Amino acid sequence: MDKDRILIVEDEPDTLFILSKLLQKNNYDVSAAKNGKVALEMLETFKPLVVLADWTMPELDGLELCRRMKSSDDYKLIYYIILTARSSVNDRIKGLDVGADDFLIKPTDNQELLARIRSGVRINKLQNELKNIEHSKALIEMACTLGHKMNNPLSSLIFSFSHIEEEVRKSKRQDLDEDLLVVNESIARIRSLIEDLLKLKDPRLTDYSNDSKMLKLD
Template structure:
């Protein structure tokens, strides 16, 4: 069952093979499909860029020496787009000198494979890139949840005092002795105080609604909350 689920997950992952050599392209496409990935191929750099834009692959295997547009130029174009900035790209090249590898990585490649390659290594490196993306997504989700908890803690902290104050004044008004004719004797000062407390609570909620950037402060040992007073509505 576990193997089946893994294959089903891979089928949703799209791999683009950008390779001009027909034999190498066919080998990569066949092996990746056998491994359960959805695969498409591009014979040159220009077509590779078009497919990155239109087909939206989850990973690109990119040969450096290609017609129309070389692999490094394709990589630069990919990295210049919002989606392409985080798209896993593995360079493939017959150049195995350290300077060539460092150049490829400096241009933004996630990995670098040299020809001739072992398909077991190719599949392992592709799987590793997807695993790293999964871990990155989980880390982002944990960070989002932590931000929600910190914001909730800030809300409880900031709203507790004005709401408690308003409830206290309302309690006093409700428990004030009635006038001889049965009317409630309500203090204007208590009404104003309750209004002030509720206004503070409303202002706090509006400020929290507009927060885009924030810092946290230690509330109690092991508990952090958003510092409302140092938060900003700027991106």
């Protein structure tokens, strides 16, 4: 079973070492960055459920890192905990305004830290489950809409084709038999596709090309 991933962003080596060892001991997959700039680079390959970041750091502090992450569709669901010695109401408001999910005041209690991490992991997973449910719901709604929209012109096509087929039979144009067969088979495939779209319950995507996917119907 994969371990839950945590990213620690801390410029003080001793604090970073202690936090890393504590979380690793509690079965987390931990990575560390010495400031917000390095953290943003790491996020391209390391996808954590929780970020634990110090407020005051060189180059890019924890507040600005939080603002950038919460402004990104790729990172905004990552649970963000600010670690700081600041405890005033105004400081908390600043953190909340940029999107921080939680605060821990230094020096931290290990059990409280672990409890906040567990809470962040649960919330992140629930948010992603909801996102997947909403995505599936949107795909089902799209499939039903397409199915109904395609069904009406297909009915007209079938009616017109039946009339054309009857006229061809009357004229005894045997040279058109193969063309009629191709059209008939195409209509059957379209009808089958519409049926698959309308009964879609568990939408799944499959690779279509290097940078795109398609809805799997079979």
